[in-house]
Amino acid sequence: MSWELEAVLLVLLVLTAIGAVLVRSMVATVAVLAAFSLFVALLFTAMGAPDVAFVEAVLGSAFVGVLVLVALRSTGDRPAGRDRRAAVLGLPLVLVIGGALFYGTTDLPARGDTEAPAHAGASRAYVERALDDTETPNVVTAVLADYRSLDTLGETLVIFTAAVAALVILFRRSTS
């Protein structure tokens, strides 16, 4: 994918992120963050990760917004007051952590580099053998649901446990 498209998407990401901070209404923030999620999903697609983009699009830009809107019904649309101390403390913190992360990316292998350490071990075997082993053309699915299905079982247990915990908390709040 061309670097121009990714550059445009990155600029849009920064603009929507700034917009989400600047808008005064909580509902508007939710809408802008949904747009942010959609641009992230487009960026994932441009980077060749449609599986991740799909989940980001349906979860980040569709469902999380709905969930926050429902939660706002009980808290109201008033944004919290601006705290000047937060800006004084927050800005250097963001710059330091963000700078460290950017510095870290310089040591990562280039995207699509076949010699990268991540492609040297098992992942090559997955790509070569997935179709014969599991009759599944989508290697991502074969890895998630077959080769590494123990991880998926763990993740599903985490989702299940989190939902049950949220259920218990919300149920208690609504009956008391």
Next chain:
Amino acid sequence: MIGRHPSENVRVVGALVLPFVFVFGTYVIAHGHYGPGGGFAGGVVLAVGVVLARVILDRDVGDRRFPPGLGIAAMGTGMLLFLAVAVLPVVTGAELLDYAALPGDASASRLRYLGILVVEVAVGAVVFGGILTLFDQLSRAGDRP
């Protein structure tokens, strides 16, 4: 927020879109072997479909179509299904999650293919149920007496 939407346009368009959302969600789960998506994304799409129904339909109609306990039931069923597929190979003497050892007279690769399908459906049910439960609990939090 939930219950009959005041605008007729929203109700009609929502009702028209609804069946296609469910067909698409099912397709995403079943088609995970061949295209992007799978249980997780498909489960979210199905849950968003029910959320849409909750937002546009009459409260009674929505609850009759999709009972309030649906989320919890789907969540538990999916989790049990996944655990069953995980443990079943152990019973027949193989390793945990080795779908090739699942009972059935098909080739090992075919059994693994089917095992993946069952796992996708199970993950879809858990995600669908979990998300729907969250929405239902949040949206009804203030309603209960």
